Each structure stands twice: as structure tokens, then as C-alpha cells.
Amino acid sequence: MRREQASARHQQWTVCVFLGLTTLLWLGARGNALGDSSMWPFRAPAHLTTLWAASLAVLAIVVVVRANAVENLFGGLGEAVRWHRRIGLASIVLLGVHVALLAADAAHKGQSVAFVLVPFSSPEHLHQSISIVFFYLLMLLGLLAYDRRLRHEKWLMLHRLFAILYVVGIIHAGTGQSSIREFEPLRTLFVFLSLAAIGAWTYNVVLFRRVGPLHRYTVNAVRPRGNNIIDLILTPIDRRMMFSPGTFVLIRVPGFKGMEKELHPFSIASSPLERDLQLSIQQVGDFTRRLSYLSLDDDNPDYLRHRRDSQHHELATLEPQEVHVYGPFGGFSQLRFAGYRRVVWIAVGIGITPFLSMLKFEQHNFDFRRVWFYYLVREPDEAVYAEELDELCERSDSFIDVTTWVSGERGRLSAAQIAEDVEVDDYAVMICGNRRAVEDFSHQFLELGLPSARIIGEELQFRASPRK
Numbered sequence: 001m002r003r004e005q006a007s008a009r010h011q012q013w014t015v016c017v018f019l020g021l022t023t024l025l026w027l028g029a030r031g032n033a034l035g036d037s038s039m040w041p042f043r044a045p046a047h048l049t050t051l052w053a054a055s056l057a058v059l060a061i062v063v064v065v066r067a068n069a070v071e072n073l074f075g076g077l078g079e080a081v082r083w084h085r086r087i088g089l090a091s092i093v094l095l096g097v098h099v100a101l102l103a104a105d106a107a108h109k110g111q112s113v114a115f116v117l118v119p120f121s122s123p124e125h126l127h128q129s130i131s132i133v134f135f136y137l138l139m140l141l142g143l144l145a146y147d148r149r150l151r152h153e154k155w156l157m158l159h160r161l162f163a164i165l166y167v168v169g170i171i172h173a174g175t176g177q178s179s180i181r182e183f184e185p186l187r188t189l190f191v192f193l194s195l196a197a198i199g200a201w202t203y204n205v206v207l208f209r210r211v212g213p214l215h216r217y218t219v220n221a222v223r224p225r226g227n228n229i230i231d232l233i234l235t236p237i238d239r240r241m242m243f244s245p246g247t248f249v250l251i252r253v254p255g256f257k258g259m260e261k262e263l264h265p266f267s268i269a270s271s272p273l274e275r276d277l278q279l280s281i282q283q284v285g286d287f288t289r290r291l292s293y294l295s296l297d298d299d300n301p302d303y304l305r306h307r308r309d310s311q312h313h314e315l316a317t318l319e320p321q322e323v324h325v326y327g328p329f330g331g332f333s334q335l336r337f338a339g340y341r342r343v344v345w346i347a348v349g350i351g352i353t354p355f356l357s358m359l360k361f362e363q364h365n366f367d368f369r370r371v372w373f374y375y376l377v378r379e380p381d382e383a384v385y386a387e388e389l390d391e392l393c394e395r396s397d398s399f400i401d402v403t404t405w406v407s408g409e410r411g412r413l414s415a416a417q418i419a420e421d422v423e424v425d426d427y428a429v430m431i432c433g434n435r436r437a438v439e440d441f442s443h444q445f446l447e448l449g450l451p452s453a454r455i456i457g458e459e460l461q462f463r464a465s466p467r468k
């Protein structure tokens with residue numbers, strides 16, 4: 001059985017087990033009351049949807065814990081983030097359905113709908129009012145999770161607050177008149193779920209920087225590659241990180257004042273056989289642009305300020321800075337798909353990075369494959385790795401056909417065109433780039449009849465890009 005299929009099954013099973021267990025325990029709590037006409041048609045489904053919403057929210061918090069044991073269950077952190085998005089959305093929708101059902105129930109019984117929807121409409125029911133306030137806050141934060149205008153750090157902060165509110169909401173629900181409070185086994189399940197969510201949140205937000213898989217590196221060089229792309233070359237200070245080609249790391253630069261806590265993901269572009277770690281980075285915003293200040297050469301914007309006259313020649317007093325590298329993470333690695341002998345690689349723009357690592361590893365891995373490799377750029381000057389790719393492909397153990405596809409000149413490349421080049425149908429596809437490109441190609445290959453297990457995507461963004 002393919003690993004990718006196994007992880008998809010794991011995910012589906014996990015959701016089924018969560019929802020099934022919650023439903024069974026709810027039936028245990030409310031079984032006797034199910035014959036009661038007041039429970040139908042709205043009350044019983046309203047109870048159940050809130051429990052489902054809560055258990056899915058916990059699952060959404062837990063799946064993105066940055067621990068290898070958990071990410072292996074979900075096919076890598078990138079895949080876990082995709083699951084987090086789907087489960088999180090399902091949870092919010094279920095919460096909305098829960099409140100709509102409660103309002104319908106009140107209307108059906110001729111009771112006040114305002115009691116369900118308007119906080120403090122009945123001053124003696126404070127618990128109810130707090131629940132309504134929680135609901136609106138969660139809905140608001142749920143909407144903000146999709147706001148593409150928010151800066152990443154602000155968005156992350158709100159997202160973390162969202163998780164806290166959800167857990168506090170679950171605890172609050174458990175202390176009111178609810179099946180959680182009334183039925184011991186259901187209560188035990190929710191205590192366990194709340195602890196799991198609190199543990200995952202604390203690890204990710206509070207402990208990760210200290211106890212996460214940290215490797216300390218120092219900057220060896222920053223090489224400008226043109227077109228706002230740099231290669232950041234890092235040398236290990238003590239423990240060198242081992243990784244599968246294609247995986248990614250989170251980096252932080254303690255010397256970046258005001259940004260010292262920020263963790264940014266980058267795919268590794270070097271081979272695990274090399275001592276130095278290479279990250280190839282497109283400079284798009286504050287953090288990535290600031291990386292040029294790590295250079296020890298005259299491309300460092302601070303170079304002139306650090307230049308001193310010495311006896312014979314001028315010296316720059318720039319010192320190599322420390323970079324904290326956490327990882328490796330992710331499941332975008334050919335090593336995990338050993339059974340696929342014919343592979344199409346599609347790199348969109350800076351999505352070339354994991355393939356650089358795989359190609360460098362290909363020089364020595366004694367694992368022959370047939371590879372069709374497409375490097376997609378809009379304009380010729382964006383193809384800054386084209387020459388290096390040609391050289392690497394020539395020296396590779398595997399047989400690799402490499403095509404640099406400039407869409408500004410040749411139009412958009414389609415899956416159908418690739419399938420014509422490949423000619424056989426037992427191939428797998430690995431795609432890396434922005435979310436839209438990965439989704440587009442995945443859909444096209446699915447339409448051509450390629451099984452989903454043979455389509456392996458890595459999106460270089462955890463949330464949708466801001467609208468242009």
C-alpha cells in the first residue's frame with residue numbers, strides 16, 4: 001500500500017473515529033431522551049453538531065503540532081496544514097449550524113429566538129449569554145482566518161487566539177447544562193480532548209523555540225542569484241541536521257531585532273550528504289529581504305557602514321550571524337515513494353528548491369529513475385537555476401529530461417502536454433510551487449485519470465496569498 005494512500009486513510013479514519021466516538025457517547029448521554037418529542041426535529045441535531053464542532057476543533061489544533069510523530073500520521077506538516085484548513089472550516093460551519101438549529105428550535109416551540117441569538121437578552125441566564133458571546137467571537141475570528149490582507153504575524157496571533165477561545169468555549173460548555181457535564185464518559189472524553197488541545201497549543205506557541213528540533217547554524221554566505229533570489233548557505237555550529245531531500249525547515253534569526261521570534265518555512269535546496277545547508281529564497285517581504293543583511297560581502301546593504309581601514313587594505317567588520325534551524329518537516333520526499341520509478345517533477349518558480357535538493361542527492365543515490373522535469377517561469381530572467389539544473393541532470397544517476405518552460409513565450413504548460421511527453425501512464429507527479437499552481441496541476445492530472453495517490457503536492461504557502 002502506498003504511503004500517501006495510507007496517510008489519507010489515517011486522516012479519514014481519525015475523523016471518523018473522533019465523530020463516531022462523540023456520537024456514541026452522546027447517545028449514551030441522551031439515549032433516554034431521544035424518544036422525547038421536544039428533541040426533534042431541531043434540538044437533538046443541535047446538540048450533536050456542537051459536539052462534532054468541538055471535537056473537530058481539537059483535531060484541527062492537534063494536527064498542526066510541529067512534532068515528527070504527529071506529522072507522520074498526517075503525511076507531513078504541509079499535508080497536516082491542508083487538513084487543518086478543512087477540519088477547521090468544517091468545525092466553524094458546524095458551530096454555525098448548531099446555532100441555526102437552536103434558533104429554529106426556539107421558533108418551532110414558540111420561544112424567544114433572541115434568547116438564542118442576542119447576548120444578555122435575559123439577564124438571569126448569564127451562562128447562556130457568555131456562550132453567545134463566545135459564538136460571535138469565534139465566528140469573527142473564523143472569518144479573519146480568511147482575511148488575506150492581514151500581515152502574517154497578525155494573522156498568526158489571531159489564529160492562536162482563536163484556538164484559545166475554542167478550548168475555553170469547550171470548557172465553558174462543559175460547565176453548563178450540557179450532555180458533557182451530565183454524562184461522565186462524555187465528560188472524560190472532553191477533558192482529554194481539551195488537554196490534548198492545550199498541550200498542542202502550548203508546545204507550538206510557548207515551548208517550540210526552546211524544545212523543538214533545533215539545529216544551530218551560522219551564516220557561511222549569502223549568494224545573490226538575480227531576480228530577488230538568494231542562496232543562504234549555513235554551516236552547522238554543533239549538531240548537523242539530517243533530512244530527506246524535499247523536506248523543509250523553519251528558520252529564525254535571533255539577531256533580527258523586532259523579528260527575532262519569527263519562524264519562516266523554507267524548503268532545503270542542498271543534499272543531505274553536504275555539510276552546509278542551502279536555502280534558496282525569493283525575497284518577497286520584510287523577513288526575506290532582511291536576509292541580505294546576513295551577507296559578509298559587499299552585497300550586504302550595511303557593508304559600507306562596517307568598512308574599516310586596516311594597515312594594508314580595507315576590512316569589513318561584519319560578523320557571521322547565528323541562524324536557528326528547526327526541522328526537518330514535511331512529506332514531500334521521493335524517498336517516501338520508493339515504488340514510483342517514473343516520475344514527473346514540476347517546479348513552479350521558487351518551487352524549484354526541493355527539487356534542487358533531490359537532484360543533488362541523485363548524483364550519488366544509486367536509485368535509478370526515469371524523471372521528466374519541468375521548471376516553470378514566466379520570463380527567461382526568472383529561470384535563475386536553469387544552467388545549474390542542466391549540469392546536475394547530466395551528472396545524475398537517473399535519466400532526467402529537463403525542460404525550462406517560459407510561459408511568457410510558450411503559453412501555459414498543461415498536464416495534457418506533459419502526458420504526451422511521458423507517453424506511459426504509470427507515472428507519479430511531484431509538484432511544488434504556489435498553492436494555485438499546485439491545485440491547478442493536481443486537478444488537471446486527476447482529470448486525465450491519474451490516481452490521487454500518484455499526485456504529490458507541496459504548496460509553498462500555508463494560507464492563501466493576498467489578492468493583487
Ligand SMILES: Cc1cc2nc3c(=O)[nH]c(=O)nc-3n(C[C@H](O)[C@H](O)[C@H](O)COP(=O)(O)OP(=O)(O)OC[C@H]3O[C@@H](n4cnc5c(N)ncnc54)[C@H](O)[C@@H]3O)c2cc1C
Nearest residue numbers: 152263264265266267281282285286287288353460461462
Ligand atoms: C512549506 C513551505 C516551504 C517554503 N519554501 C520556500 C523556499 O524554499 N523558498 C522561498 O523563497 N520561499 C519558500 N516558502 C515561502 C516563504 O516561507 C515565505 O515567502 C516567507 O516566509 C515570506 O516572509 P516575508 O516576511 O519575507 O514576506 P511577507 O510579505 O510577510 O509574506 C509573504 C507571504 O509569505 C507568507 N508568510 C509570511 N511569513 C510567514 C511565516 N512566518 N510562515 C509561513 N508563511 C509566512 C505570508 O502568508 C505571505 O503569503 C515556503 C513556504 C512554505 C509554507
